[in-house]
Amino acid sequence: MFExxxxxxxxxxxxxxxxxxxxxxxxxxxxxxxxxxxxxxELSLRVRTWWIMVIVFSLALVVNRAVSIxxxxxxxxxxxxxxxxxxxxRRADRRVLFWAYLAIPIQxxxxxxxxxxxxxxxxxxxxxxxxxxRMVLIGETRDFLRAIGTIFWGLMMMVFxxxxxxxxxxxxxxxxxxxxxxxLVLYLVFLxxxxxxxxxxxxKSLGRSKVLPTVSxxxxxxxxxxxILTTTVLAVMIAPYxxxxxxxxxxxxxxxxxxxxxxxxxxxxxxxxxxxxxxxGVKDSGTLLPGHGGILDRIDSLTYTAPLFFHxxxxxxxxx
Amino acid sequence: MECVxxxxxxxxxxxxxxxxxxxxxxxxxxxxxxxxxxxxxxxxAIIVANHNSHLDTLALMTLFPLSVLRIxxxxxxxxxxxxxKYVAWLALRLIGIIPIARAEIGHKHDPLEPCYRALERGEIxxxxxxxxxxxxxxxxxxxxGVAHLAEKFAHAPVIxxxxxxxxxxxxxxxxxxxxxxxxxxxxxxxxxxxxxxxFMDHMEETMKDLAGQLQPPEWE
Numbered sequence: 001m002f003e004x005x006x007x008x009x010x011x012x013x014x015x016x017x018x019x020x021x022x023x024x025x026x027x028x029x030x031x032x033x034x035x036x037x038x039x040x041x042e043l044s045l046r047v048r049t050w051w052i053m054v055i056v057f058s059l060a061l062v063v064n065r066a067v068s069i070x071x072x073x074x075x076x077x078x079x080x081x082x083x084x085x086x087x088x089x090r091r092a093d094r095r096v097l098f099w100a101y102l103a104i105p106i107q108x109x110x111x112x113x114x115x116x117x118x119x120x121x122x123x124x125x126x127x128x129x130x131x132x133x134r135m136v137l138i139g140e141t142r143d144f145l146r147a148i149g150t151i152f153w154g155l156m157m158m159v160f161x162x163x164x165x166x167x168x169x170x171x172x173x174x175x176x177x178x179x180x181x182x183x184l185v186l187y188l189v190f191l192x193x194x195x196x197x198x199x200x201x202x203x204k205s206l207g208r209s210k211v212l213p214t215v216s217x218x219x220x221x222x223x224x225x226x227x228i229l230t231t232t233v234l235a236v237m238i239a240p241y242x243x244x245x246x247x248x249x250x251x252x253x254x255x256x257x258x259x260x261x262x263x264x265x266x267x268x269x270x271x272x273x274x275x276x277x278x279x280x281g282v283k284d285s286g287t288l289l290p291g292h293g294g295i296l297d298r299i300d301s302l303t304y305t306a307p308l309f310f311h312x313x314x315x316x317x318x319x320x
Numbered sequence: 321m322e323c324v325x326x327x328x329x330x331x332x333x334x335x336x337x338x339x340x341x342x343x344x345x346x347x348x349x350x351x352x353x354x355x356x357x358x359x360x361x362x363x364x365a366i367i368v369a370n371h372n373s374h375l376d377t378l379a380l381m382t383l384f385p386l387s388v389l390r391i392x393x394x395x396x397x398x399x400x401x402x403x404x405k406y407v408a409w410l411a412l413r414l415i416g417i418i419p420i421a422r423a424e425i426g427h428k429h430d431p432l433e434p435c436y437r438a439l440e441r442g443e444i445x446x447x448x449x450x451x452x453x454x455x456x457x458x459x460x461x462x463x464x465g466v467a468h469l470a471e472k473f474a475h476a477p478v479i480x481x482x483x484x485x486x487x488x489x490x491x492x493x494x495x496x497x498x499x500x501x502x503x504x505x506x507x508x509x510x511x512x513x514x515x516x517x518x519f520m521d522h523m524e525e526t527m528k529d530l531a532g533q534l535q536p537p538e539w540e
Contacts, residue, residue, distance in 0.1 A: 077499075078350075081501060082350075082501060084500065085350075085501035086537060087537060088537045088538035088539065089488070089537070089538075089539060091540060094494065094496065094498050095496065098496055101499060280537070281535075288350070
């Protein structure tokens with residue numbers, strides 16, 4: 001059934017399941033000592049949801065390319081829906097929001113069609129110009145700037161940024177990628193999510209001075225640096241199996257840079273969504289992922305790592 | 321208008337909810353539900369909810385397991401839902417509404433008669449005391465019809481439910497559906513407090529409490 005899946009992808013997915021199994025064992029062990037009175041702990045709920053997410057993501061990645069692209073489009077849809085439900089919107093803008101949603105299938109069609117030119121300008125140029133026009137035709141000018149600004153920022157984050165993950169699937173590289181485009185996606189997503197966990201674990205165990213006390217009071221300098229170091233080391237270690245970087249002219253420099261980009265950008269994505277939630281006065285963006293919160297709480301880092309890693313790879317290894 | 325009682329389909333109705341309504345409310349809409357454990361599994365019971373959109377009824381009904389769905393009946397206006405025979409078929413057979421004649425209130429016979437019979441059969445009624453969907457996402461004035469029901473079936477629990485977001489997704493008079501996550505907040509069940517004013521006051525107060533818990537974002 002899965003003969004078409006490259007060996008690297010099978011190993012990578014197997015490794016992720018192994019890590020998850022170890023994490024589950026640790027959480028079960030820690031939980032055994034807890035009082036069982038108030039149901040499963042936040043941590044065990046979080047691990048349980050990780051299992052579901054990893055299974056769904058793996059299936060979406062291995063069936064075929066069309067399924068993977070539809071999966072990412074659906075992810076964008078859930079994220080945009082969560083965002084638009086959280087922020088203040090104007091009654092007059094229902095039809096503008098309808099067009100904003102319609103941008104999702106169109107944007108992902110460019111990915112499926114491997115039409116890079118339109119993929120990269122469709123939202124930043126055409127949707128950018130179209131939505132305000134539609135809004136002006138409705139004629140409500142009160143809060144116009146706030147409305148168009150918030151809707152467009154959401155589209156850029158939840159649709160444009162996230163769609164870069166999908167484009168990695170079809171990106172032609174001048175040095176063949178072991179495991180194909182899915183390998184690059186796994187590399188990006190695994191390192192981004194690992195970085196989230198690493199920063200969390202490091203920040204919990206050491207460090208006092210806060211990086212951004214007004215935005216995210218739990219993030220410490222020690223956690224930040226610890227996260228960056230661990231992620232970068234891991235990025236160098238797994239680069240030969242999932243990326244073309246180690247077969248290139250700079251087999252050490254490039255994976256090192258990729259790791260640094262993912263670690264630092266992941267942090268920025270995380271705190272950007274934190275700032276949004278803080279502004280809106282909510283703790284979690286939703287309830288879709290028990291133990292994590294909403295979709296935005298999980299893909300926050302990816303909104304920054306996906307486009308930056310994509311352009312790093314495309315610039316250095318893309319077909320000229 | 322003559323209101324003949326029409327029995328909804330059994331299996332077909334369950335299939336319709338399992339295969340059409342439920343996927344739609346879960347994927348296109350998306351629900352955040354609080355207090356679903358307070359919903360009744362047995363009738364007679366009266367669910368009172370605020371009303372902003374046609375989606376209210378559908379979303380609320382998907383919260384019940386399919387086996388309980390058989391006895392869940394939304395009370396709806398006959399003049400609106402029975403004016404066209406296709407809509408009537410959908411409303412009566414698939415959704416399973418109990419049509420009541422709004423225009424006849426004040427006439428000789430009691431327009432709530434079909435509701436009494438449903439409660440006698442042990443069914444769970446969904447009632448929208450605001451009467452109509454009204455202004456989207458604004459709580460309208462509650463009508464007293466539901467108090468008659470609660471008084472007559474004083475032992476039946478009344479479950480207040482507050483919903484937010486459906487009026488943004490599909491408000492009255494709009495044909496285009498726009499996806500929004502919606503909130504459903506189920507409140508503490510109560511029974512007939514003894515007089516009509518106490519009942520209406522309690523219901524309105526609970527509804528405002530539930531609305532206050534949600535603190536939905538601005539929508540102007």
